[in-house]
Each structure stands twice: as structure tokens, then as C-alpha cells.
Amino acid sequence: MVEARIRVIYGDTDQMGVVYHANYFRYFEFSRSEYFRARGGSYREMEREGLALPVVEATASYKSPARYDDVLLVRPRVSEVKxxxxxxxxEIFxxxxxxxxxxxxxxxxxxxxREGRPTRLPEALVRLLHEAP
Structure with a gap:
């Protein structure tokens, strides 16, 4: 299991001292990078090979607020590969x-x-996504 650790900075919070809702998507992004890194890969390498993985859909469900100086643990998981x-x-704890x-x-x-056209996920990437860190 990959777990990304992030400390909430003051700039991530709103006037109430609560993490602003959109910042959770930054935390998701950070954890994805850590997920690839833990498996020996990187977004940068994919880009060098002419591939990108843009977000085409994103959702978040907020259960309880995170606050300034909290240390958050973000657990990313690949749930589906097509x-x-x-x-x-x-999941953020x-x-x-x-x-x-x-x-x-x-x-x-x-x-x-690179031209923005949908392309098949390379087999090497599919293997990397499923390997244990």
C-alpha cells in the first residue's frame, strides 16, 4: 500500500482554518505521483514517451474537516484499468x-x-500500476 504524507500549510485553509475543498484534489495528485514513484515510475517518464494521463473526471466526498498543521495520510489505489x-x-486520514x-x-x-488523441495504455504501465511497491 502506498501512503503519501502531507502537512497542511496555512495557505491550504480558508478563513475558518479548514482545508479549502479544492485542495483535496491537489492532495490526490500528490499521492498519484507518490504511487508511481513507489513503483519505480514517474509522470515525467511517461511524458518523455509521448503519453499523458489527464484527469477526465474527479469527485470528492468530504466527511470531516482537515485543519492547519494536520498531517494527512493519503492512500491512493488503482481501482480500474481499461x-x-x-x-x-x-482515502485521506x-x-x-x-x-x-x-x-x-x-x-x-x-x-x-502528445497530440491529445486517446491511446492504449502501454503494457509496461499496466504492469507498473499493479506491482506491489
Missing amino acids: RVSLTFTY REGGSDTPLCTGRTVHACVS
Whole structure:
């Protein structure tokens, strides 16, 4: 299991001291990068090979607020791999908190060429997504 650790900075919060809702999508993105890194891959390498994985759908469900200086644990997981797309799901927990997530989410990514055309996920990428870190 990959777990990305993030400390909430003041700039991530709103006037009430609560993490602004859109920042959870940044946390999802950070955890995806860590997911690839933990498996020996990177977005940068994919881009060098002429591929990109843009987000085509994103959702988040907020359960409980995160606040300034909280340490968050983001757990990304690949939940579905199709021919030209893949889906990540996420759970965000407060370090030292309960086993109930503060936020859950999902992002769907299309695999596209440098020209922006849908393309089949390379077999090497599919293997990398499923290997244990």
C-alpha cells in the first residue's frame, strides 16, 4: 500500500482554518505521483514517451474537516484499468486520528498521445500500476 504524507500549510485553509475543498484534489495528485514513484515510475517518464494521463473526471466526498498543521495520510489505489483509461480512488486520514477517512475521492484518467488523441495504455504501465511497491 502506498501512503503519501502531507502537512497542511496555512495557505491550504480558508478563513475558518479548514482545508479549502479544492485542495483535496491537489492532495490526490500528490499521492498519484507518490504511487508511481513507489513503483519505480514517474509522470515525467511517461511524458518523455509521448503519453499523458489527464484527469477526465474527479469527485470528492468530504466527511470531516482537515485543519492547519494536520498531517494527512493519503492512500491512493488503482481501482480500474481499461484499454485507454484508469481510475484511482483515494482515502485521506489524519495521522494519529481515527480509522474513518476525512475525505474519499476518485479520479478517472484517459491515456492520450502528445497530440491529445486517446491511446492504449502501454503494457509496461499496466504492469507498473499493479506491482506491489
